[in-house]
Amino acid sequence: MTKSLFAALLAATALTACAAGPDYRPPVTPPTAAAPFIGTATPAVSTAEAQGDWWRLYEDPLLDRLVGDALSANTDIRVAVARLERARSTLRGARSDRLPSTGLDGTVTYGRTAAAQSFPGLDRENRTVDAGFSVGYEVDLFGRVKHSIEAARGDLGAAEADADAVRVAVVADTVRAYVDATSSAERLAVAQRTVDLLDRSIRITGARFDAGRSDRLDVIRVTALRDQQKALVPSLAADRDAALFRLATLTGRTPQDLPADIRASVATPTLAQPIPVGDGRALLARRPDVRAAERRLAADTARIGVATADLYPRISLGGAIGTTAIGGGDILGGGPLRWVLGPLINWAFPNQEAIRARIGAARADSAATLATFDGTVLRALEETETALSIYAHAMERRDTLQAARNAADRAARISLARQREGQIDFLTVLDAQRTLAAAEADSASANRAVAFAQVDLFRALGGGWQHDGRS
Numbered sequence: 001m002t003k004s005l006f007a008a009l010l011a012a013t014a015l016t017a018c019a020a021g022p023d024y025r026p027p028v029t030p031p032t033a034a035a036p037f038i039g040t041a042t043p044a045v046s047t048a049e050a051q052g053d054w055w056r057l058y059e060d061p062l063l064d065r066l067v068g069d070a071l072s073a074n075t076d077i078r079v080a081v082a083r084l085e086r087a088r089s090t091l092r093g094a095r096s097d098r099l100p101s102t103g104l105d106g107t108v109t110y111g112r113t114a115a116a117q118s119f120p121g122l123d124r125e126n127r128t129v130d131a132g133f134s135v136g137y138e139v140d141l142f143g144r145v146k147h148s149i150e151a152a153r154g155d156l157g158a159a160e161a162d163a164d165a166v167r168v169a170v171v172a173d174t175v176r177a178y179v180d181a182t183s184s185a186e187r188l189a190v191a192q193r194t195v196d197l198l199d200r201s202i203r204i205t206g207a208r209f210d211a212g213r214s215d216r217l218d219v220i221r222v223t224a225l226r227d228q229q230k231a232l233v234p235s236l237a238a239d240r241d242a243a244l245f246r247l248a249t250l251t252g253r254t255p256q257d258l259p260a261d262i263r264a265s266v267a268t269p270t271l272a273q274p275i276p277v278g279d280g281r282a283l284l285a286r287r288p289d290v291r292a293a294e295r296r297l298a299a300d301t302a303r304i305g306v307a308t309a310d311l312y313p314r315i316s317l318g319g320a321i322g323t324t325a326i327g328g329g330d331i332l333g334g335g336p337l338r339w340v341l342g343p344l345i346n347w348a349f350p351n352q353e354a355i356r357a358r359i360g361a362a363r364a365d366s367a368a369t370l371a372t373f374d375g376t377v378l379r380a381l382e383e384t385e386t387a388l389s390i391y392a393h394a395m396e397r398r399d400t401l402q403a404a405r406n407a408a409d410r411a412a413r414i415s416l417a418r419q420r421e422g423q424i425d426f427l428t429v430l431d432a433q434r435t436l437a438a439a440e441a442d443s444a445s446a447n448r449a450v451a452f453a454q455v456d457l458f459r460a461l462g463g464g465w466q467h468d469g470r471s
Contacts, residue, residue: 042392077163104132307355405436
């Protein structure tokens with residue numbers, strides 16, 4: 001009767017093994033998510049596949065070197081790699097449950113019996129040596145081990161994607177800091193040229209005043225404008241120093257260790273070609289945050305199976321063999337041999353409410369992770385479209401301000417020439433020079449904004465790191 005009951009129970013539970021948790025299916029994204037981007041209707045970008053090592057598009061060897069240093073020495077990347085190794089170790093631990101567990105045990109004891117408690121003629125001292133070997137194997141009928149491995153594999157995939165996300169951020173921050181340093185140097189040079197120009201105007205106006213052809217008020221006004229422009233120089237120098245110090249940290253250096261050629265770099269990298277951006281389908285496959293969210297969903301789905309498997313019996317096959325030798329004799333032959341072999345069944349029945357509560361919690365976690373994935377997809381598309389729009393408008397603004405700067409430069413030259421000929425007064429010249437100074441500063445700031453917008457667009461595109469899926 002007992003054997004028949006056990007066989008029927010085993011057959012019934014085996015038939016339900018396939019129901020121990022849902023099978024994972026990748027989430028479906030909206031069809032429009034795979035479409036070309038709205039912001040590709042501009043000559044500044046192309047629909048070609050986005051490039052992984054995008055910083056090489058600048059063709060700047062110094063920038064390439066800095067990015068290489070950041071990828072090898074940045075502290076945030078080192079933290080992410082350590083977490084990745086931890087996830088790999090967890091997966092190895094989960095896979096080990098597929099293998100039999102073995103154990104060796106042994107004890108040696110020495111004792112002495114009190115004289116009042118021992119029989120005459122018997123040895124009061126004794127030694128006992130005990131040794132044994134055991135083997136156990138869980139029969140994974142209901143997928144607990146399988147789903148545990150799937151969950152660990154999902155966690156590993158998420159850790160890999162998280163590490164890629166850190167690399168994307170570090171590379172983008174490195175390029176941005178480099179651009180910040182070089183553009184600050186350019187803005188500093190523009191400010192210094194403006195100061196030099198105004199110094200020249202002060203000398204000319206002073207000479208005209210000495211000759212009685214100009215009013216002292218003209219000298220005071222141009223001197224005040226020069227001092228206003230000169231006051232910008234220290235703040236721009238501070239901006240450049242801050243960018244250089246940030247660049248040192250990103251590349252794993254102290255500020256004192258930053259190479260001299262990097263400190264001396266003043267040319268902001270520019271692109272000689274449209275930025276390749278691909279489409280939405282490629283973006284979602286490339287973005288590390290999207291890949292991490294999908295892998296976390298796979299892991300949480302597998303954890304539903306782990307919890308569900310606890311509804312069914314956990315069956316383990318095991319055996320042990322050992323012997324005990326008294327008096328220190330031959331442990332393999334001097335003592336009695338013992339052994340045991342058989343299955344072990346562990347089943348929480350009939351009260352399974354706690355297990356069902358864990359299943360409910362696992363399903364809720366999976367639903368939350370699915371919502372997180374959907375939100376990550378939407379944010380990835382939003383960030384990319386926003387970056388495309390900002391880049392296109394930054395380019396348009398830069399071109400307009402560059403034209404304004406060229407016009408202001410011509411106006412300043414013409415006004416100065418006419419003032420020398422006595423055709424206009426000095427206020428007109430001063431206004432033209434003030435306009436030129438503002439146009440120079442606006443143009444330099446626009447160039448900086450374009451460079452920043454490029455970096456932000458590359459960052460939104462996801463960097464392009466891909467793994468081959470090994471785990």
